[in-house]
Ligand SMILES: Cc1cc2nc3c(=O)[nH]c(=O)nc-3n(C[C@H](O)[C@H](O)[C@H](O)COP(=O)(O)OP(=O)(O)OC[C@H]3O[C@@H](n4cnc5c(N)ncnc54)[C@H](O)[C@@H]3O)c2cc1C
């Protein structure tokens with residue numbers, strides 16, 4: 001049950017500079033480096049033309065950034081999300097963004113072969129689903145498209161603020 | 167004689183603390199409730215899955231406050247702080263405690279649960295003892311809880327349904343999904359009796375609280391109508407109305423201070439917003455912080471008069487921690503194979519399943535043998551959208567994504583509804599289940615954190631599996647598909663009791679039969695810590711009832727000026 005261990009082991013970077021990236025604009029800078037890569041992974045997992053709304057239409061990349069930078073988010077997982085992206089970048093020799101769908105599929109399935117990679121992909125999927133299926137107040141699930149696709153709706157009352165205005 | 171601002175200080179505002187505050191305030195005593203969490207009012211609650219179910223919004227951040235859990239791995243006890251595992255043992259740390267977030271399926275314990283040892287004899291490796299009180303002592307308080315907290319239900323005669331002193335509940339059962347027709351019929355086919363579950367949810371308006379509006383998101387969420395019988399709605403609000411209650415939220419109690427052998431004189435409290443420390447004095451102190459934390463507080467209050475923790479002359483403090491043993495299972499009721507009821511009826515949201523089975527509470531069978539069994543609750547799978555969407559999306563150990571994921575998730579939501587059962591059986595008290603203080607880990611206030619060893623007795627698993635098999639048969643009879651169940655020795659962190667056993671002998675118990683410390687007359691423990699055995703039902707009705715009973719004794723002690 002040692003979460004921290006599996007988060008750290010397996011990445012060649014091992015809890016690198018991000019742990020010190022205390023100031024939020026620092027973090028934003030780090031995030032910007034991997035933003036497009038993460039967005040591409042999200043889009044690959046949640047493409048257009050599926051029965052559930054696509055990552056790009058739901059703007060889940062913004063959601064992901066706002067989520068992991070919020071103080072309620074586990075600080076280890078925040079770092080893990082960035083490191084996992086860098087790791088993928090390394091493994092694909094910086095080519096991921098220019099790959100076609102087939103190549104991306106292959107690259108991600110290869111990444112999934114390691115438990116580190118599979119944990120990271122699973123985490124990206126979770127955060128993305130959190131966006132698509134959470135209350136629209138969080139900025140994703142636009143016009144309740146996520147809920148409509150499932151014919152399942154959040155209960156009443158709906159939140160007026162994010163995170164009970166913590 | 168010293169004069170205090172407060173007659174009584176209560177640590178913790180949850181189910182047990184609320185019941186004590188209610189009783190004492192109504193009796194005219196000045197009470198301060200110290201609650202470490204913030205206040206979330208009825209109209210601030212919402213059904214925000216992200217906030218309530220996926221982030222630590224109503225519980226402490228695990229890097230700030232946590233537990234250390236000791237589990238047996240390959241024959242050795244391995245300790246893991248919960249910030250490492252993510253396995254939180256907090257259940258709701260706001261005004262009203264975990265009771266805000268409960269599902270509220272309630273049962274009384276059976277009369278034989280009060281005398282388990284006499285009834286079933288010794289079990290090797292388990293520290294089973296009889297309670298120092300009987301069901302008859304508790305019954306009036308079960309009834310009081312039913313009326314004050316507002317428990318709805320319907321009494322049906324059954325060999326294992328405890329007797330009651332009034333014919334029926336004042337609040338009729340909550341509304342039910344049509345699936346109960348199918349469930350009842352299927353049980354009847356198998357010669358099983360399904361019973362209506364009692365629930366701490368109002369089916370009718372009651373005073374300042376409105377009836378349930380079947381929001382579809384009950385367990386893990388705060389209630390926006392006041393229907394749920396949380397301590398905050400049912401007990402603290404009326405207590406506040408007396409003018410005798412001072413409710414201090416954001417007040418973390420570090421320890422209870424005593425400057426003599428036989429009295430506590432003040433609580434040392436940190437204001438969690440300003441960080442300032444203060445002392446709060448009272449004549450009498452009631453600890454109601456939920457079992458594991460109450461023990462921790464008493465251990466952290468050790469001093470030269472009580473070197474091993476307050477009230478711990480017996481050395482029993484923290485021992486015999488118990489949980490609710492059991493497990494759960496579920497199956498899919500699918501559109502194409504649904505019997506008896508219409509698919510649209512099944513898919514109607516919000517209404518409860520409200521059924522339990524007590525047939526296996528005590529098993530006495532020519533082949534299976536004679537043993538203490540357990541109870542079963544039926545319900546729909548929790549309706550959370552994100553967590554349902556995230557489930558079962560792996561195939562051959564790989565994540566499913568792309569349009570295949572879209573197919574899978576929409577299918578899951580629109581073509582079936584999953585029905586579930588939960589089993590509750592005795593967690594046998596044993597030497598490998600206890601609370602102590604961790605020697606190195608401290609919370610952000612500098613206090614040692616509780617270390618919980620969570621060993622289970624093999625009998626618990628046997629019983630759980632026995633019942634799970636029976637329940638799978640019920641789901642099969644209902645026509646459910648993809649049925650599975652899981653029974654494991656992993657404790658449910660929301661159903662905790664024990665650690666400060668009550669008993670008549672000060673050498674083997676912490677509390678007397680009124681849950682008053684044997685060693686320190688002005689110290690009571692009101693939550694589930696007192697329970698030597700837990701019964702085979704969820705605890706909270708018993709927690710409410712017992713806290714009302716303890717409160718009556720406190721009133722007596724104060725009236726008779728046994729403590730000044
Ligand atoms: C999701 C969920 C579902 C549940 N469903 C059911 C159910 O269906 N049936 C059932 O019987 N039970 C259920 N329960 C369990 C039920 O909520 C608890 O048994 C009950 O609330 C316990 O009451 P308590 O007074 O011991 O503790 P709580 O209600 O947890 O209250 C303890 C309070 O003490 C405070 N506290 C702790 N330490 C300190 C300190 N040092 N200083 C100040 N304050 C402190 C805490 O913040 C908390 O508010 C459920 C619980 C949860 C979380």
Ligand code: SF4
Pocket residue numbers: 367368377378379380381382383384385387388389390391392393394
């Ligand atoms: S309205 Fe009913 S279902 Fe909703 S939280 Fe309150 S008691 Fe539960």
